[in-house]
Amino acid sequence: MGDKHVVRFEPVGIEIEVGEEQTILRAAAEQGVMLMHGCKEGQCASCKSFVLDGDDIEHDRYSTFALPDYELDEGYTLLCRAHAYEDLTIELLNYDADMIRSGLPIQEAVAEVIANNAVTHDMRHLVLRLLDPGELKYFPGQYVDITVPGTQATRSFSMANTSSRDGGQLEFVIKIYPGGLFSSYLDERISVGDRLELTGPFGVFTLRDNPGARLVFLGGGAGMAPILSLLRSMAERAIDRPTTFYYGARGKRDLCFDEELRSLAATLPDFRYLPALSEPADDDAWDGEVGFITDVVARYENDLDGADAYVCGPPPMVEAALPLLERLGVAQKRIFYDKFTTTGDAGDPEALEAEAR
Numbered sequence: 001m002g003d004k005h006v007v008r009f010e011p012v013g014i015e016i017e018v019g020e021e022q023t024i025l026r027a028a029a030e031q032g033v034m035l036m037h038g039c040k041e042g043q044c045a046s047c048k049s050f051v052l053d054g055d056d057i058e059h060d061r062y063s064t065f066a067l068p069d070y071e072l073d074e075g076y077t078l079l080c081r082a083h084a085y086e087d088l089t090i091e092l093l094n095y096d097a098d099m100i101r102s103g104l105p106i107q108e109a110v111a112e113v114i115a116n117n118a119v120t121h122d123m124r125h126l127v128l129r130l131l132d133p134g135e136l137k138y139f140p141g142q143y144v145d146i147t148v149p150g151t152q153a154t155r156s157f158s159m160a161n162t163s164s165r166d167g168g169q170l171e172f173v174i175k176i177y178p179g180g181l182f183s184s185y186l187d188e189r190i191s192v193g194d195r196l197e198l199t200g201p202f203g204v205f206t207l208r209d210n211p212g213a214r215l216v217f218l219g220g221g222a223g224m225a226p227i228l229s230l231l232r233s234m235a236e237r238a239i240d241r242p243t244t245f246y247y248g249a250r251g252k253r254d255l256c257f258d259e260e261l262r263s264l265a266a267t268l269p270d271f272r273y274l275p276a277l278s279e280p281a282d283d284d285a286w287d288g289e290v291g292f293i294t295d296v297v298a299r300y301e302n303d304l305d306g307a308d309a310y311v312c313g314p315p316p317m318v319e320a321a322l323p324l325l326e327r328l329g330v331a332q333k334r335i336f337y338d339k340f341t342t343t344g345d346a347g348d349p350e351a352l353e354a355e356a357r
Contacts, residue, residue: 005084009033010052010091012100018084023060025079026106029202034103036094036204040080040145040156042066044339046094047079054088096204104137104201111170113194116186119256122176123222124186125160128196130168136200138163140233141207141226141338144170144200148182155182156202158226158312158338162233170198173225173256205312205338207233214307215243216330218293218321223313226338228257230310235267242270244300248293248317249277252284274300294320298328305329311337 002020007027009015018027025047028035038046042062048071051057059072060081067078077090111128119125130136136144140162145154161171177183205226219227227245234243249255254277261273276289276296289296294317309330311321318339325335 002085006087007084008087008089009035009095010089012092012095012097014100020083020085022083023080024082024084024088024090028079029103030106032103032105033101034096034099034204035079035092036096037080037202038339040202042078042081045078046339049077049079049093050091051075051077052089052091054084054086056085057088058083058085096208098208099204099206104139106199106201107133107136108197108199109133109136111168111196111198113190113192113196114169115192116190119173121253123224123254123256124172124174124176125256126157126172126174126186128170128172128198130164130170131195134168136164136170136198138201139206140229141205142201142203143226144198144202146182147197147199148185149194149196151181153181154199158203158205158222158229159201160225160228160232162229162236171225173222173228175222203338205310205336206230207239208308208334208336210308210334211241213241213334214304215241216297216301216304216307216309216325217243217245218248218297218309218311218313218317218325219245220248220293220313220317223311223317223338224256226312227310228261231261231264231268231271235264238267240268240270243268244272244274246293246297246300247273247275248296248313249275250279251277251281252286253281292320293317294324297321298324301328303329307334309335311335312339315339 004017004019007016007018016031018024036046038044043066045066062078062081110132111130114129115127117125143156143158145156147154157172159170160173176187207230217227265271276293278292280286307330309325311318318337
């Protein structure tokens with residue numbers, strides 16, 4: 001085990017100890033400091049920060065799309081891939097002052113599979129029951145890393161339920177990608193009773209307190225999972241903020257949890273669910289919205305000043321949604337997003353394995 005060093009985060013004035021074998025992000029999480037992050041694979045750039053003092057840092061492999069060489073030379077770093085070999089002072093470029101000290105402890109757990117049901121032609125509803133420990137504390141919208149059986153690799157998946165308190169269950173909505181490491185296991189080999197190892201919670205895609213402010217959710221694909229968790233949490237807590245959930249899919253066969261989402265209006269009286277199909281089939285008999293979900297949002301919204309927006313799904317959808325929401329009036333700091341990046345060789349963007357939570 002290597003030496004430990006002190007890393008100070010500015011402008012928040014928080015100091016942590018970081019072992020040389022840990023990434024700075026992981027050390028912060030273990031000490032209850034919730035830094036902004038997304039993929040933890042060096043691909044999404046959510047944890048990009050600037051080194052103010054110190055330069056003895058080594059990085060695990062990452063995508064140069066997230067951290068170009070010229071930015072590395074200027075002093076930028078990715079906290080999810082950075083190892084400190086001396087004391088450092090780091091400027092956080094993206095942080096939430098209200099949440100940074102609210103992190104939950106990282107736990108390792110073993111769970112057994114109790115259900116694996118298809119909810120669309122290429123998405124599964126995986127349900128696990130925790131065995132050791134029997135409960136995992138997390139905030140709705142967070143995710144865990146699941147170890148792929150027979151390997152040392154992990155994949156990240158967001159919980160769709162709000163808590164594991166009742167029965168120790170964790171629910172996930174997972175997209176099947178041909179050839180994906182976890183996808184192949186989930187699609188071809190998994191059985192009820194199988195045991196899985198998991199670690200978490202991670203992620204900052206959590207509901208911020210902003211009474212009265214409108215909420216806009218944009219989702220696509222397996223981005224359904226964390227948004228469903230947030231909406232279920234709102235229903236449980238009787239949060240009555242005006243809320244719209246825009247969900248994009250290709251065809252009708254790609255929609256899931258449709259009945260539950262439409263029924264939420266009975267619990268959340270100011271809630272509207274608005275799905276849209278970008279490529280409806282002739283036999284879909286679809287009379288709802290058609291087009292990319294960002295185009296639908298642009299048709300329905302003209303002033304989102306003061307609103308909070310949550311975006312979760314495939315990178316192209318997220319990348320299209322962020323500037324649109326700003327143009328519609330959402331303050332940049334009130335846009336929260338979780339980009340479901342692919343997983344693979346972070347050093348070679350052309351060799352990325354198709355696998356996402």
